[in-house]
Amino acid sequence: MPVQRADARRNYARILAVAEEEVAAHGADASLEQIARTAGVGSATVRRHFPSRSALLQAVFRERIENLCARARDLADAADSRAALLEWLAALTAYAASARGLAAVLTQETAGDSDAAHVDACSAKLTGSVDPLLRRAVRDGAVAPGVTVADLVMLVTGIALATEHHADPASEANRLLALTVAGVSPER
Amino acid sequence: MPVQRADARRNYARILAVAEEEVAAHGADASLEQIARTAGVGSATVRRHFPSRSALLQAVFRERIENLCARARDLADAADSRAALLEWLAALTAYAASARGLAAVLTQETAGDSDAAHVDACSAKLTGSVDPLLRRAVRDGAVAPGVTVADLVMLVTGIALATEHHADPASEANRLLALTVAGVSPER
DNA sequence: TTGCTAACTGGCGGGGTCCTCCGTATCTTA
C-alpha cells in the first residue's frame, strides 16, 4: 500500500468529525446515510473507509479509549491499588454512560465478535493497559482472583446499556457501579 | 368498547405465536413485517394490535414474566431470605440471558419510558412481586438498605445485554451475576 | 333471518436506511 491518497485522508477526517457529532447526538445507531450527507460525501465513501458500523464507532471512540488507557497507566503505581482500580472503573463508567454508543462498541468487542481481527481493537488496548491495575488489586486481596478485565468491562458496559434509557443515566450508572463494587449481597 | 371481535382475537393470538418464534430467533429487533407475513396478516394488523415494538415484546414475554413473579411469591417465605433472593436473581438472569429481547424490554420499562402508562407494565408486576423478597433480605441484613428491585433488575438486564454477543451468554451471565452478588471489591 | 353499523382488515405509497456495483474524476508517479 503505497500510502493513502491525499483526498482520501481528507475525507476520512471529515467523515470522522461528522460521525462524532452524529453519534453523540443519536447514539450508536446513528444513520450512516445522514453522516455521509452532512460530510458531503457519497454513502459509499463512508462504507469504504469504515466497512462496518462498529469500525466507525471504534474510530470515533479511539481517542476516548486512549484516554482511559492513559488513565490506567497513571494509576498503575498509586499507593492504594484498590482505590486506583475503583477510580478507573468510575472513569470508565462515566465515559460509557455519557458517550452513547461506546458501550455498544465495547460489548461487541469484549464478546469477541466477527471482525475482532481488527488490529487495534479497542478492548484489546484497554485490557492491556488495565491488566496491571487489576493484577495489583488482586495481589493485594481487594479483588477475587479469577476476575478478568473483560469481566469488569462487561459489567460496566452492561450498566451503561441498562441505564441508557433512564432519566439521569450518569447518576444511575454510578449508583449501580457502587452497588456492584460493594456487592449486592456479599457473604458475611 | 363492546368486547373485541372474534377475528381480532384470533389474529392477536396468531401474531403473538409467530412473534414468539421470531423474537426467539432474531432477538428484540425482529422484523415486524416478517412477523406479519408469517402470520398471514397485513402489517397494519400487527401494528393495530401492538402499537409499538415494545408493546409486542411485552406481550411476548408476559408469560415468562408471570412465571418469574410466581417464582418470587413462592420464595417469599423461604427460610433463608438471602438464598431465596439469590435464587430468584439466578432465575431472572437465566431468563434474560436465554430469551433474546427480554432484556431490551426490561431496560426500556425500568427506565420509565414513553408508554409506561401501559397498565400491566412488565416491570411493575415484577417489582410488586419481588419487593417482599427484597425487603426480607434487607431486614435480615443480607442486602444494603436503599437497594430497590429496579436496581436489581437493571443490573441483571445489563449483564444480559453485555453478554448477548458472547460465545456462551448463559454461562458468562452467571459468572458476572456471581461477581455482582459477591461484589467486585467489597470493603474488608 | 335479515339488515346495519362499527370494528377490523389488508394493500398501497411515501420516506428512510443499508448495501453493492460501476463508470468516472482525481491524485500520484514517472
Place this chain on the structure above:
DNA sequence: TAAGATACGGAGGACCCCGCCAGTTAGCAA
C-alpha cells in the same frame, strides 16, 4: 504532462417502518 492506480459518488435493489383508505366482516337489533 501523460499514464495508471486509486478513490469517488450516484444509481438501483432490497428491506423496513409508518399512515392512510376503501373494502370486508362480525355481532347486534328488528
